[in-house]
Amino acid sequence: MASELNLKAIDLGQTASTSDVIYDALRDAIIRGEMQEGETIRQESVAKLFNVSRIPVREALKRLEAQGLVTSVRYKGVVVSSISPREIEEIFEFRVLVESKLIEYAVESMTEQSLELAKSYCDAFAKETNPEKWGDLNRLFHSALYQDSGRPYYLEVIRGTNDRVERYVRAQLDLTEGMTRARRDHEIILDACFKRDVRRAADLTADHIHSAGQALIRFLQDRSR
Amino acid sequence: MASELNLKAIDLGQTASTSDVIYDALRDAIIRGEMQEGETIRQESVAKLFNVSRIPVREALKRLEAQGLVTSVRYKGVVVSSISPREIEEIFEFRVLVESKLIEYAVESMTEQSLELAKSYCDAFAKETNPEKWGDLNRLFHSALYQDSGRPYYLEVIRGTNDRVERYVRAQLDLTEGMTRARRDHEIILDACFKRDVRRAADLTADHIHSAGQALIRFLQDRSR
DNA sequence: ATATGTCATATTGGATCCAATATACTATAA
DNA sequence: TTATAGTATATTGGATCCAATATGACATAT
Structure with missing residues (x-):
């Protein structure tokens, strides 16, 4: 059906996963300075903010860590990286x-x-x-x-x-x-x-x-x- | 107790999470060329290899993706990045x-x-x-x-x-x-x-x-x- | 024979639950 | 008073389960 084809074409643009959205939002908040350096980011609070579980939050945090924007300590949490x-x-x-x-x-x-x-x-x-x-x-x-x-x-x-x-x-x-x-x-x-x-x-x-x-x-x- | 203190002291060195171990192993396999470029990495097969669930595997893959070593397509999977x-x-x-x-x-x-x-x-x-x-x-x-x-x-x-x-x-x-x-x-x-x-x-x-x-x-x- | 539609299977993405650890608080002994 | 042991709570790490999507096989119509 034509209408379905149309929808599918639009869907091609929607490739962003929940983890992508959260990554973008956190990155933005960090580079804009809306989060202070040294501030700890709680998985649960971010999850609540987006009405999702902690899983996509954790994946987003791993990406931020790989980029050096946050620093993570096992069983303690991640903090916004500080820089000398x-x-x-x-x-x-x-x-x-x-x-x-x-x-x-x-x-x-x-x-x-x-x-x-x-x-x-x-x-x-x-x-x-x-x-x-x-x-x-x-x-x-x-x-x-x-x-x-x-x-x-x-x-x-x-x-x-x-x-x-x-x-x-x-x-x-x-x-x-x-x-x-x-x-x-x-x-x-x-x-x-x-x-x-x-x-x-x-x-x-x-x-x-x-x-x-x-x-x-x-x-x-x-x-x- | 002395023995427990000892153990704890040793544990301080053990800061590597499962996801860290898997990240290191995959990174190593990729940069050594043991995995061909374009080869897809199945979460389940990696998980089985390490006797763990897919969760730490997914986190490791997110880090590899952030580094550009793998490329991920939603609902399809990740492949070892190819490079022109x-x-x-x-x-x-x-x-x-x-x-x-x-x-x-x-x-x-x-x-x-x-x-x-x-x-x-x-x-x-x-x-x-x-x-x-x-x-x-x-x-x-x-x-x-x-x-x-x-x-x-x-x-x-x-x-x-x-x-x-x-x-x-x-x-x-x-x-x-x-x-x-x-x-x-x-x-x-x-x-x-x-x-x-x-x-x-x-x-x-x-x-x-x-x-x-x-x-x-x-x-x-x-x-x- | 080819194209299209339907269904079964595999795989990923996300939610929920449990385990491991850290932290803060309290109680107790010196 | 201070140090230490123990306990309760919060938080992260990981496992298991369910949902969404892709892929391939098969059937059917032209």
Whole structure:
């Protein structure tokens, strides 16, 4: 019957299991900083929240653990991973290495479409007044820039890397200097991309990430005193 | 009681859950190439193998999926991930970028102990006649070299990266030219490390990985014709 | 012979139950 | 008062059961 065929076609899109949904929700809450680092995640409370059993929750937690977003201790529970200033510094150093390379590859083959998309995120980022959304737009902008690199593995790695420090990036953007600097950086990076200046785009990206990292480290040091 | 205290002290070391054991075993089988890519992994058969229920098996599979070693389709099952020559090429390119950087950091602060350890693996690798063990010793050698880099995150990423292509590295070593070239490369890299020649160690490492990747690509192309 | 529909079987996804362990609280002895 | 043993409770880890879906065999119509 035609109607059944129609339904089946729609169903093809619905490939997300309960464990997938829970994984996405927890990941989102963690990288947005809605859950504090060190906070323990109880299987039962998550299960109740989604009206499911603990089984899909546990599977989601295993995935988060494999990604390093939570840390699990047998018979005690999982906690949102905490991360030392030293590790943050290392991760930003890693980002400089990989993302500046990524943008090199990307600029060479960037389509007009991606450029325009990046520009729209860049503009929205600059105009946005709600700090909650700065992180989203920041991430979308960078993601759009790297999209045409033709390097899916790099992208996969960088996604995991950014997940680890996303909460701190957001905190850093909330500093007044953080946001003003990011706005300016994004505009000149985008300009270099439009001009197909590979070297400049890579160098600016390296500076952009490096300086954000340094500002973040300073911020964390100040706060701990 | 003393005896119970003793037992408890020993138990502290036993932090591995059933799911951990199964994860390790499956990961090992996959990276060694004992399971063919595309081969489906049945939960029940793994469970029977370890005399456990499917629950810990499923959790182990979720972790392998998060790492990209298996691919899962809802209600159908998981299969050992296959990887295209293009992706292999990309991953070797990524390894060149990250591992040459890693060895730079490592050489600067490498202890005598790590140098000697690397040397022992290098020697054992050169003398080993059993192809089964080449892969292990190759990995141990590189791992020893990077150990003192003081970059745990880089190491974590590279571990995941190498897991993805390990089966192919082993296949490549099995080629006569693969093993002879690797032997020679290892010795000159180690020599540069002993001499604290950072630049040379990094360049040689880049060449080593790059050439292995190229040889592998050629091998795969030949085989597919 | 081919295509389509129906049913039986296998397999995965999720829920519920039980076991193992940790933690907090209480009682007791020194 | 403090330290220790014991007990109750909470929580995780694993086993078993049921539901949802896929796959393949078989029958039937064209």
